Amino acid sequence: MNKQDNINKLIEEALNSVDDAQRAEPRPFLLTRIHARMNKGTESVWEKASWFISRPAVAFTGLCMIVLLNVMVVMFNKTSDSTTVAEQTVQTQADEFSYTVATIYDNDNTP
Amino acid sequence: MNQTELVVQLQQGDEAAFKKLVDDYQVMVYNTALGIVQNAEDADDITQEVFIQVFRSVSSFKGDSQFSTWLYRITLGKALDHEKKAKRKKRFGFVQSLFGSHDEVDKQQAEFDHPGVKMEKKERANELFNALKQIPDKQRIAFTLHKLEGQSYQEVAGIMNTTLYAVESLMGRAKANLRKELKKYYDINILE
Numbered sequence: 564m565n566k567q568d569n570i571n572k573l574i575e576e577a578l579n580s581v582d583d584a585q586r587a588e589p590r591p592f593l594l595t596r597i598h599a600r601m602n603k604g605t606e607s608v609w610e611k612a613s614w615f616i617s618r619p620a621v622a623f624t625g626l627c628m629i630v631l632l633n634v635m636v637v638m639f640n641k642t643s644d645s646t647t648v649a650e651q652t653v654q655t656q657a658d659e660f661s662y663t664v665a666t667i668y669d670n671d672n673t674p
Numbered sequence: 675m676n677q678t679e680l681v682v683q684l685q686q687g688d689e690a691a692f693k694k695l696v697d698d699y700q701v702m703v704y705n706t707a708l709g710i711v712q713n714a715e716d717a718d719d720i721t722q723e724v725f726i727q728v729f730r731s732v733s734s735f736k737g738d739s740q741f742s743t744w745l746y747r748i749t750l751g752k753a754l755d756h757e758k759k760a761k762r763k764k765r766f767g768f769v770q771s772l773f774g775s776h777d778e779v780d781k782q783q784a785e786f787d788h789p790g791v792k793m794e795k796k797e798r799a800n801e802l803f804n805a806l807k808q809i810p811d812k813q814r815i816a817f818t819l820h821k822l823e824g825q826s827y828q829e830v831a832g833i834m835n836t837t838l839y840a841v842e843s844l845m846g847r848a849k850a851n852l853r854k855e856l857k858k859y860y861d862i863n864i865l866e
Contacts, residue, residue: 570860573798577805577856578849580798581821585790587714589704589721594696597722601729617762 677741684732696725702742702823703749705790709818710753712786712803716760720752727752739832746833750815788822805855813848816841 615621675683675694683691703724708717727748735744791799806814812834819825819833831841 566864570857570864573801573860573864574853574856576795577798577802578852580795580802581788581791583792584788584795584799584822586701586705586823587708587717587789588701589718593700593718593721593725594693596718597696597725600722601726614759619762619765 678737681732681735681737681741684729685735692725692729695728699742699745700725703745706746706749706818706823707753707756708788709822710750710814711756711760712807714789716756717753720749720756723752724749743829743832746819747835750833754811790822801856801859802852805852805859808855809848809851813844813851816844817848817852820845 616625675691680691680694680698684695700721704717704721707720707724708714711717711720724745728745735741785800786803787796788799788803806817809817815834816830819830820827825833827838827841827845831838834841834844
């Protein structure tokens, strides 16, 4: 029997392996365990919250929001930084070269 | 006590009726859940949850379908929910492992061994259960109900709220996909 025939035989055996299987039974005292669980109460708020947060859609949305916020903060800082730098440069140049608006009073007061 | 009487008494909150419900249906619920989640502890948990839900929501059972059909639907819903939660936990465990904690990832599911399968068929059955994990949910449900629970295609159609033709098609695709998965496995693991 070659390998392929052997594989086909195993596949058929696997597919038919549960045909005459007995039904599985739970451990004894199921009713007692059910009563104990009923008395224990429902899930706590934290369990529910963690279940909600760990849902892929929620987790992914949250992650995207955080990334987006970070990008926005970085972009905003970049813009305000460049504005400040530009303002500083203008101011420095103005100080260095004494850019002032010449007025008629300046001319009058010039000796 | 027939099904209708049982339901009426359950709706009245009768404790003895609840005990009878658990006695009569525990094997059905447990075996179905076990076929889906392939883990004895999880199946036990699901069985408890199913009976608790039945106890709390039996008043909403209108008798449109058989009581056992309703019970099967609750069981399948709970089992699939449980699986989704387990997958989410596994994903979360993987993320945790990236940050140094290996607890969750180490709890990989051991190979499943169905207690009802005959000893000489255990090995093939284990391979079949592994392949079952790889096929779509609907196909897996149809296959489990038919093969493990011994339900006819007509009964499976009732439980899955679909047509007989759809169940036949699901079973055909399930078997084809299982053959594909098993072939993949044997191609790697069987020597010349």
